Amino acid sequence: MIKSPKLAIALAIVALATAAACTNGGGLGSVNSGGGGTPSPLPSGGIGVAIPTGKIGVENDPVWGTVSGYTEEQTSQIMAFAPGATVTITNLSSTTPHTLNVIAVGGTPPPNWPANPSLSFSPSGSGVLGADYASGSLNPGSSVKVKLSSPGIYLLGCAYHYIEFNMRDVIQVVAGATPGPTASPGPGGYAVARRSARPAQRRSEPHLIDQRGHRFTFSSLRGEPLIVTFVSAHCTDACPLINAQFAAAAQRIEREHLAARLLTITLDPEHDSPQTMRELARRFDANPRHWLVAGGSRSDIHAVMRAFGVISIEGKHGSNDHHTTFVYAMDSNGDLAQTLLASTATQDDILDGLRAGRWGTHA
Numbered sequence: 515m516i517k518s519p520k521l522a523i524a525l526a527i528v529a530l531a532t533a534a535a536c537t538n539g540g541g542l543g544s545v546n547s548g549g550g551g552t553p554s555p556l557p558s559g560g561i562g563v564a565i566p567t568g569k570i571g572v573e574n575d576p577v578w579g580t581v582s583g584y585t586e587e588q589t590s591q592i593m594a595f596a597p598g599a600t601v602t603i604t605n606l607s608s609t610t611p612h613t614l615n616v617i618a619v620g621g622t623p624p625p626n627w628p629a630n631p632s633l634s635f636s637p638s639g640s641g642v643l644g645a646d647y648a649s650g651s652l653n654p655g656s657s658v659k660v661k662l663s664s665p666g667i668y669l670l671g672c673a674y675h676y677i678e679f680n681m682r683d684v685i686q687v688v689a690g691a692t693p694g695p696t697a698s699p700g701p702g703g704y705a706v707a708r709r710s711a712r713p714a715q716r717r718s719e720p721h722l723i724d725q726r727g728h729r730f731t732f733s734s735l736r737g738e739p740l741i742v743t744f745v746s747a748h749c750t751d752a753c754p755l756i757n758a759q760f761a762a763a764a765q766r767i768e769r770e771h772l773a774a775r776l777l778t779i780t781l782d783p784e785h786d787s788p789q790t791m792r793e794l795a796r797r798f799d800a801n802p803r804h805w806l807v808a809g810g811s812r813s814d815i816h817a818v819m820r821a822f823g824v825i826s827i828e829g830k831h832g833s834n835d836h837h838t839t840f841v842y843a844m845d846s847n848g849d850l851a852q853t854l855l856a857s858t859a860t861q862d863d864i865l866d867g868l869r870a871g872r873w874g875t876h877a
């Protein structure tokens with residue numbers, strides 16, 4: 515839990531900060547050293563490896579367990595790339611060699627990470643990510659390239675530091691993933707969630723209730739880009755940051771007359787009623803033309819969360835304050851086009867995407 519002065523600090527620095535304790539699951543990576551925690555200097559779409567202190571984060575992910583020591587530029591420790599991508603793995607350390615080895619390939623999260631897998635210090639796998647891939651020992655500052663061809667989930671470990679530093683990670687190779695700051699599609703999601711996130715394919719589409727008390731469906735919002743996120747109204751960690759980012763983005767959308775809508779949905783329908791969400795909307799002065807803040811029945815909200823692969827877990831205080839923090843850009847057709855990581859740059863990410871027409875035309 516962070517207190518508001520610390521949150522203010524987190525908002526003040528542009529990069530992801532140390533603060534987001536409730537964002538396990540891939541959103542804001544919490545860095546395990548004290549102090550500021552600046553993002554790693556990495557080539558776009560590259561992977562940096564280092565002992566997880568300071569620049570490289572640690573996430574205690576509810577799905578994947580502890581992951582640390584590998585990251586993309588400014589993103590979470592769970593990494594996603596599109597098939598066919600070639601990724602540069604760079605050792606960011608100035609003192610210590612590391613490796614990137616594939617431990618297992620599969621389609622689901624591991625029940626447990628293997629306790630003591632045999633990880634090689636020599637390169638293997640011919641530069642293609644697969645079950646037999648090993649980068650070999652990468653000296654400080656050196657790089658190697660790997661091609662990601664087959665879709666799947668690859669469990670990674672460093673041969674030197676798998677055990678002592680939990681230096682392990684997950685690469686998802688999945689269609690539609692965008693490397694870099696907007697990478698991970700999120701644990702539990704992947705291609706299946708991307709497909710099922712098309713509400714039109716549902717037999718009976720869930721209804722949501724906005725801050726005016728109007729019932730609506732995803733289908734009813736088609737025709738312009740829709741930027742979706744999920745929050746808990748009771749969360750005091752990352753959600754206030756996301757709400758502030760959405761509030762700022764909504765104002766900019768209005769000011770620039772962009773045809774687009776934001777949608778914030780509760781991820782804790784047991785505690786956040788539509789009335790609670792209305793209060794939240796009021797607090798942020800959310801104009802429903804550009805920003806819908808929605809609750810709904812438990813079953814409808816859970817159906818929407820499942821479709822997006824949103825995971826939330828009840829915390830100590832009864833509300834769901836451990837959860838994924840992603841921002842989903844749906845195009846004008848209602849298809850999920852891109853998954854963004856929530857950050858202090860979210861309003862810029864949204865505005866840049868809309869202005870560029872990345873998720874459909876704007877008026």
Ligand SMILES: [Cu+2]
Nearest residue numbers: 612672674675
């Ligand atoms: Cu290592």
